[in-house]
Amino acid sequence: MSAAVPPAQQDLRALYSDHHGWLLGWLRRRLGNAADAADLAHDAFLRLIVRPAPDGFASAGAARAYLRTMAQGLCTDLWRRREVEHAWLESLAAQPASHTPSPEHRALVIETLMEVGELLGRLPEKVRAAFIQAQIHGLSTREIASHMGVSPRMVQKYLAQAMLHLASIDAGLG
DSSP states (O other): OOOOOOHHHHHHHHHHHHHHHHHHHHHHHHHSOHHHHHHHHHHHHHHHHHSOOBTBOSSHHHHHHHHHHHHHHHHHHHHHHHHHHHHHHHHHHTSOGGGOOOHHHHHHHHHHHHHHHHHHHTSOHHHHHHHHHHHTSOOOHHHHHHHHTSOHHHHHHHHHHHHHHHHHHHTTOO
16 A cells, blocks of 8 residues: 655656756756766755745746756855865965864864855945955954945944844844
């Protein structure tokens, strides 16, 4: 006696069987790496399990367009993560060998850097620029104002906006 398969699960099975090979090929061409392509194709269908397409798909073309858009976002995330990882590993190379972190610590730092990047990415461009200049580069309000071509008061507003945004995220509101 076999249990009935819910319609949503049947739709996902059909979507997978109809489009997985195509998506995998598209990702292989885009990434030039079969292993990364397989990982991202898998991630794309996992995302559909967690958050199905709002209204299903009217056609095979619509399904492929949706999958391609999703996969493009996954590619961008992968490339961004690799850029961050590469920059951090370059900075590690300048450190003495005795300061080399464990692979677990490296993974944790990379993940944290990605989260910080995502949080900063949510800020408006000028707010983000002022915050980075103040917090990362240690510039004064006047120096930031000069770089950005705005008044020191505007820089203070940008920094306050950044701090408010980050505090709301920390409080679980953002």
